[in-house]
Structures are given as C-alpha cells and as structure tokens.
Amino acid sequence: MGNVTVIGGQWGDEGKGKIVDWLASRADMVVRFQGGHNAGHTLVVGGEVYKLSLLPSGIVRGTPSIIGNGVVLDPWAFRDEVQRISAQGIAVTPDVLRLAETCPLILPIHRDLDALREDASGAGKIGTTRRGIGPAYEDKVGRRAIRVCDLAHLGELDPLLDRLCAHHDHLRAGFGEPPVDRARLKADLSEIADFVLPFARPVWKDLDEARAEGRRILFEGAQGVLLDVDHGTYPFVTSSNTVAGTTGSGSGTGPGAAGFVLGIVKAYTTRVGSGPFPTELHDEIGERIGERGREFGTVTGRRRRCGWFDSVLVRQAVAVSGITGVALTKLDVLDGLDTIRICTGYRIDGQAFDHLPPHAADQARVEPVYEDIEGWSESTAGARSWAELPAQAIKYIRRVEELIRCPVALVSTSPERDDTILVRDPFAG
Ligand code: GDP
Ligand code: IMO
Ligand code: MG
Numbered sequence: 001m002g003n004v005t006v007i008g009g010q011w012g013d014e015g016k017g018k019i020v021d022w023l024a025s026r027a028d029m030v031v032r033f034q035g036g037h038n039a040g041h042t043l044v045v046g047g048e049v050y051k052l053s054l055l056p057s058g059i060v061r062g063t064p065s066i067i068g069n070g071v072v073l074d075p076w077a078f079r080d081e082v083q084r085i086s087a088q089g090i091a092v093t094p095d096v097l098r099l100a101e102t103c104p105l106i107l108p109i110h111r112d113l114d115a116l117r118e119d120a121s122g123a124g125k126i127g128t129t130r131r132g133i134g135p136a137y138e139d140k141v142g143r144r145a146i147r148v149c150d151l152a153h154l155g156e157l158d159p160l161l162d163r164l165c166a167h168h169d170h171l172r173a174g175f176g177e178p179p180v181d182r183a184r185l186k187a188d189l190s191e192i193a194d195f196v197l198p199f200a201r202p203v204w205k206d207l208d209e210a211r212a213e214g215r216r217i218l219f220e221g222a223q224g225v226l227l228d229v230d231h232g233t234y235p236f237v238t239s240s241n242t243v244a245g246t247t248g249s250g251s252g253t254g255p256g257a258a259g260f261v262l263g264i265v266k267a268y269t270t271r272v273g274s275g276p277f278p279t280e281l282h283d284e285i286g287e288r289i290g291e292r293g294r295e296f297g298t299v300t301g302r303r304r305r306c307g308w309f310d311s312v313l314v315r316q317a318v319a320v321s322g323i324t325g326v327a328l329t330k331l332d333v334l335d336g337l338d339t340i341r342i343c344t345g346y347r348i349d350g351q352a353f354d355h356l357p358p359h360a361a362d363q364a365r366v367e368p369v370y371e372d373i374e375g376w377s378e379s380t381a382g383a384r385s386w387a388e389l390p391a392q393a394i395k396y397i398r399r400v401e402e403l404i405r406c407p408v409a410l411v412s413t414s415p416e417r418d419d420t421i422l423v424r425d426p427f428a429g
Helices: 016-026 057-061 075-087 108-120 133-141 148-152 158-174 182-199 203-212 284-292 311-321 360-364 391-404
Strands: 004-008 029-032 041-045 048-052 065-067 097-100 217-220 260-266 269-271 305-307 325-329 339-348 351-353 367-374 408-412 420-422
Touching: 004 016, 016 041, 016 057, 016 217, 016 260, 016 325, 016 408, 016 420, 029 057, 029 203, 041 057, 048 057, 048 075, 057 217, 065 203, 075 182, 097 182, 097 203, 108 133, 108 158, 108 182, 148 182, 158 182, 203 217, 260 311, 284 305, 311 339, 311 391, 325 391, 339 391, 367 391, 391 408
Parallel strands: 004 217, 004 260, 029 065, 029 217, 065 097, 260 325, 325 408
Antiparallel strands: 041 048, 269 305, 339 351, 339 367, 408 420
C-alpha cells in the first residue's frame, strides 16, 4: 500500500476537502504542502459542516496532520482556525497537528500589499483572495521572509525585520502608504509566538520516520492545476506550484513519495476570480448549475463562474501533473439536464487546438468545440454504488474518462462524507 496525493484538476474548489476527509480513514497522516489560507475546503459529516483553510482535512477524523514548509502561514489566521475547529469539538492540539518550523509567515504587510495591488489594477486585477499569498511567496524566494522558527528567536528578529521592511517601505511608498510600523509588527509577532510554537517541529523527521515504518501518507493539495504558477492560466494563477510534483519540496519528502496522484475533478467547471474560461456559461443553465452546486466561495463568499466540463483543460492537467486517476465530484449537480455538453477541443481564429495555448490573448479568444450527450432524469444524489447510477450518467463518466485519458477512481454524489463511490482504491496503487 503506497501514498496518495490529492490535487485539484481544474481551477480549485473541486471537492478536495471532502475526498481527503473520506480517504483520511485509510491514511496514517495527512500533509499540506503548498498554498495557504486562500484555500477553502468544506467537509460535511453527518450534517455538521467544517470549513478548513489551513488545517489539513484529515484533522476532522483525528488523523495526524502536518502543515509542510511549502505552505505560507498567517499565524493569526492559524490561531483563529485552530480555535474555531476546536470549538466544533475536534481535537486540534500539537499531538495531532504539526507545523514545519521553516514555513514562511504571511504578515499584515503582505495582506496590505495584496489589496493595494488589486485595488490599483482595475479591470486587470487577478481577483486574488486578498490573503497576502502572492506577496508572502515573493518574500520567501526573495530571501526576506520571517519564518516560524524566527518566532523562537525574537531577540534576533530586528535585522530580519529591517531587511523585510526596507523592501516593503519602497513598495508602500509607491502606493502613497506610510512605512511599516516595525515596533507594532514586532509586538504582534511576540504576542502570537506562544500560540504557534508548540505546534512547530522538524516535520521532515516525522515524515522520514513514517516512511521508514511503511506508514501511509496522504498529501493534500490546495487550489488546482490550472492555478499553478507554471502550468496554469498565467498571470491569473496563484503564487505556488499546485501540481503533484510539489509534494516533495513542500514537505521534505523525496520525489517518489507522492504515490498515486488523485486528481479531483468536478463534473462541470467553475472558476473564482479573473482569467480565461473557455466553457463559461452566461445563461440560465450556468445559473442553474451555480444554484444546484452552491457555487459560492468558502473563503471570500464570491459567486463562482460556472461552465461545461472542459476535457481539453483536464487532459492537460492530467499530463502536466502526472495524474493517475481522478475523483469525479458533484455529478448530482447535473441531474435533470436534458443535454450535457463536453468541450472536446478548441478553435482560435478558425484554427483547431487540442490544448490551451500559453498566451493570455490567445486564451481569451478560444472558442470551445462541444459534443452533446443526453442527460438523465433520475437522481444520482447520495448514490454510494455504481449500480445506483443511471445508465446515461455512466455513459457520461465513461466519455469523460476517454477524453481526459485517465480512469475514474472515485465518484462523489453529495457533500456528505459517505456519499462516495469507490471504483479503484488509490491506496492500493
Ligand atoms: P475544495 O476547495 O476542492 O475542497 O472544494 P470546496 O469545499 O471549496 O468546494 C466544493 C463544494 O462542493 C463544497 O461545498 C462541498 O461540500 C461540495 N461538494 C463536494 N462534493 C460534492 C458532491 O459530490 N456533490 C455536491 N452537490 N456537492 C459536493
Ligand atoms: P481551494 O483550495 C479556487 C484563486 C483566486 C484568484 C487566484 C489567485 O479552495 O481549491 P491568491 O489569493 O491565491 O493569490 O489568488 O487564485 N484561488 C482559488 N480559487 N479555490 C482555491 O482554493 C483558490 N485559491 C486561490 O480566486 O483567482
Ligand atoms: Mg475551495
């Protein structure tokens, strides 16, 4: 039995949280390896709703959970979430939750900069979650970040803050903002340190031990392949690599640790924020999908843009991320549609494309080529076995598999944990 890596196969919000929670019963450990609290993962267990942003989705089952070094951590958001989920009766203590000492911190100055840039960008804005994700990753690769381990060395913080703030002061001046209040920032960090430090550990050692003992690790990706900073719809992407290859660098495990790569894919497509979306619907069918699928963002409450399933994009995601099998989610949202469309190719200025070209101008001009499939009138909501699915729904799944060149390993039919059909156990490889 090997490891499993769960990643989003589209633009995020595919239902990763639900599937990770479901798989967590078979895992010994759940590990986040990129992103931050831009993620919003909703779990529903017996009617109780859990909304997670930073905490790995295994925490709800009590599966030992790790936040890896590839995650950017807002320590105040971390404290809020630990307290909120604890208040729902879930144990979120250093016994079950461990945090990499090397996580870079998201500070209030990162949130400020994210918002200042978005507000100044007008129609060209990315539509970020305004959580400071991009600016924090910039400071990480710029070698200016304050990290979790620095909270244990508050006496040595001044030169680090000088370096970081000198950079931010220039940027802030460009927006007409005053310099960073360093004394306040230092006081805020001193205040939060006591909460964060008990969770901090050399998690790479825990992972190495788990590997040596043959334990099963479930890696939990945030966002989706189309938001990957290298492979996504740049510049309308997030600032981390969301592909499965990031598990190693983002947690301190080798490249072979990813195991079975399970791509989570919605039976249609959604996107929140700006950027190209070839199959986007601006009609009543798009409205209907949005209503039935409750397509409102967990993090920002924004309405998600909805459209038909785009097999070109998912096939590309399968290829660039090395997806072994997919979990097809929200099939029930398509119940009752007379006709379901699948995008099978693109045309740009009359020329056929079997992939999304990289330039934003080309992406904006893409015209989808559709294939129509007869829908089904029966309900799939809550189905837990293949036998409960209508023949037309099975036909749809089979056609999706064919077009994306990847088998379906799981099907999800409602937000509830157990409304899930297992076709092929990812842990069995
Ligand atoms: P994530 O970011 O990938 O974890 O996805 P989100 O939690 O942001 O969004 C997925 C939403 O769809 C959540 O509200 C889930 O409760 C819900 N959901 C997940 N799977 C299904 C499903 O199969 N059917 C329906 N109707 N809802 C689902
Ligand atoms: P989960 O894990 C959907 C989008 C934002 C914006 C872009 C950049 O719940 O699937 P950022 O704040 O990261 O700089 O924003 O990425 N985005 C997401 N969209 N699901 C997410 O996470 C997202 N995280 C970021 O809307 O378009
Ligand atoms: Mg989400």
